[in-house]
Amino acid sequence: MPVDKHANMEEKLWILEDLNMMYIRQIALSLQDSDIQKKIDHEIRMRDGACKLLAACSQKDQALEAAKSLQTCSTRIMAYMSELQRMKEAQVMQKVTRRSSDAGPMDDRLPCKGKVAISDLRIPLMWKDTEYFKNKGELHRCAVFCLLQLGEEIFDTDMVIVDRTLTDICFDNTIVFSEASPGFELRVELYSCCSEDDYSAGSTPRKLASKLSSSLGRSAGKKLRAAMEPGPCSPVSNGGGAPLLLPVPSVPGPKYHLLAHTTLSLSHVQDSFRTHDLIISGNEECSYWLPLYGSMCCRLAAQPHCMTQQMMSGCLKVKQQCGGDPQSWTKVHAVLKGTSLFCYYRQEDVEANVEPAFTIGINKETRIRASEKDPLSKVQNICISNHYGGEEVTHTVTTDGREETHRWMEAFWQHFYDMSQWKQCCDDLMKIELPSPRKPAPITPKQGSLYHEMVIESSDDLSSTVSDILARRMQELELRSQLGTSPTWMSAFEESTARCTGRSRHCTRMSGHSPCTPHRLPRSPVSPHRCPQLGLLSSDASLTSDSDSHCSTSPCSHHHGWPEPTSSYSLLSSSPSRLRPRTLSLDAKLSTLRGRGYGGGGTFQCSCQPPPSSLLAPLPISSCSPRSQHSTQTTLSCSSSTSSNSSSNSEGSHSPESSEGGPFSRPSPARRSLRNLRARLDPRNWLQSQV
C-alpha cells in the first residue's frame, strides 16, 4: 500500500510541476519580461542535465559535484520564481493603485546600488576527541559547499571534502554580487552531504534508523524514522516563505542537506575579517552532521556605486575661498565621485588620469546649501562647507543655468542620501578583489591539518611506493648493520659527495630543505641515474625537524627511474630478507613515514664504486613479517624493524615505533623524546612499544 501511495504522489507531483511551469510561463509572458523567463529556462535545463549526470555517473566525486549543481539550480529556480511572483504582484498592485488614486510622483529616493563581495569564508570545526577513535580508522567524510544568495543572484562555492583531519572548512572563492541595495540580505547556507558509499535515498544509515526506532518504542521510533528519511516529495530547500513551486525530482545519488545558515547585511560589512554566528540545523544523528564550532569568519566588503562611479559631472565655476571679487571664478570640470568633488581644469584630464586641480570633500560632515540668488547672474550659488581640522572652509560653486544648479543640487542630495544609506561603506573605498579568470594552481588534495606537517604530492602508485620504501629501509638497515654506526656513514656520504666526480654532481645535500624535482629518468649509464634518489625528495622538507638523519627523502613513486639500486649492493654480500610488497589502504599516511635514515638511500650512491649493472629490479622482497596488519604506518615500521637484525632492535631502549620507523637509527635522547612526544600526540596512531 505505501508503495502505491508513493507512486501516486510522484505522479501528482509531476502534474503539479507541469502546471507550475505553465503558470510561470504565463506570468512571464504577461509581464513581458522575457529576461527572467530565459533565466528560468536556462536553470531548468541545467537542472535536468545535472539530474541526468547524477543518474549516469559512477564516481563519487562526479556524483557530489552533480548533486551540488542540482542544488544550486533548484535554488536559483526557486529564487527566480519568487521574483516573478513578486513582480506580478507588484504589477497588479500598481494597476490597482493607479486606478484608485492618482499617485503623485514618487518622492522616495532610491539609494544607489553597489557591489557586495564576500570572500575567505572559513568555518571552524570542533571535533571531539572521540571522533578520532571512531569509524574503525576510516575517515568520516562529508562534502560541503556554500550557497550564497543575495536578491536574485545565487552563487555556490567550490565543494570541499571535510574529514576529521581538518580544523576549518575554508572556501577560497570570492563571490561578488553586482547589484545590491543597501538593505541587502546575503543569505549564506552551508550544505553538506555524507560522502560514504551509501547513497540510498534515505541518507540516514539504516542501522541508525532501525536502532532508533527499536529503542524509542515502536510508534515513536517509526515516526522518527519517517521524519529522518526525507520523503520523495520534500524539496531540498524551501527558502523562507516561498511557496512550494517546484518540487525537486527525487534522484538517486548523494543529497545535500542544509547544515547551517546565516544572514548577513549592511551592518556586517567591514573591510576586514569578522566572525558571524551560524544557525545550525540538524543534529548529531544526521549523516551529514559536522561538528561546527558555531561561527563563520569571512570578509564582507561593499562598494556602493556612489563610491566607484561618477555620479555627476559637468562644468562648474568655483569661487576661491579667499573672498575677492565675483570675477575670480575658476572654471572647472567637476566630477562627483566617492567622498569628493574632483575639479579638473579640463575635461580631458579626467580620462588622462591627471591629478585634479583641487578636490572638495563631500562626506557626511559636509553641508551644502543654496545661497541667495546672485544679483548678477540670477543663478543660485551652492555653498559647500567642510570642516578641515577645526576650520570651516566654504567653497562657492555656481553653474551656467538654473537647471544645471538644480541638477547639481539633486545630485548632492542623492549623494548624501546614498551615503546615509550605505553608512560605513562610504567612509573609505573597500577593496574588492575580483577573482581571476584563470584557474589557480592545482589544489593539493588534502588541506593542511594540524597533525601532519608534510603532504606528499606523488601518490599515484602507493603499493609500489610502499614496497619501495620498505626495500630501501631494508637495504639501509643491512648496510648499517654491516658497516657500523650511521653518523660516520653520513659523513662519508658528505665527503664523498665532493669526491665522486660526475656521479654525485647532482647530489645536493639532502638536508631536507631542498625539494628536488622528481626525475623520471630512463636507464642511462651516466650520472643522471643518481638523481632519482634525490628525485625522491618530491615533497617539501618540513619533514622532520627533529629527525636525526639529515637525509630526509620521502616516498615517491618514481622508483622506476632508479635503475641502479645502490652501488652498495656490491658491498652487501647477503640480502636474504625480502620484503613482501604491501598494499595498504589509501589511508596510509605516508607523510608520517619520516624518512628515517633515508640517508641510506643517498649514501649508497656515493660509495664511489661503479654501480653494478645489476638491477634493483629484484627488489629485495621479503616475507619477513608475514603479519597482515591493518594499521597503516605501524605496519611499515614494524616490518622494517623486524627485518633488521633483532640484536639491533632488542636494545631495550624504549622507542615507540609507531610512526618513527624502527630504532635502527640511533637518535639522541632529546630527539627521541621529541619524536616520542609527537608520535604520542598524534591520535591517529596506534602506539606500539618495545619492551
Added chain:
Amino acid sequence: MSFVPGQPVTAVVERVEIQKLRQGENLILGFSIGGGIDQDPGQNPFSEDKSDKGIYVTRISPKGPADLAGLKIGDKIMQVNGWDMTMVTHDQARKKLTKKREDVVRLLVTRKSLEEAVKQSKGCYHKP
C-alpha cells in the same frame, strides 16, 4: 574477549614467565605491545572485538626472552606481576613491564586458541 561493563571479566589465561635479558644497561623482554585505553582500539589488528582496549602483543623478537618463554604474537596481556593490564594506558603498561628492579615478569595472557581448547575439552560433556 569483549567485556560487558559492570560484569566481571572472565578469561582463560596462560601463565608466561619471562626472564629479562640484559643488554648493555637495559633489560629487555623481546616483544612489543600495543593498545591501551588511550589508544584507538579500531586499529588493533589482533583483537577480535574492535572496541577492546587491552594490551596486546604485537611483535615477538625471534629467540628473545619472550619467544623462549612461550609468548605468542596476538596475545592479550591481562596481568603483569599482579598488576592489571586490562584497563591501563599504553604508557602505564609499558612501565609495568620495564621496571628496572625486576628481572622477571610473570604475565597472564589470553588468546583465542586457549578459549577454544577449553571449550573443546569441555565440549564432550555437552550436546552440540
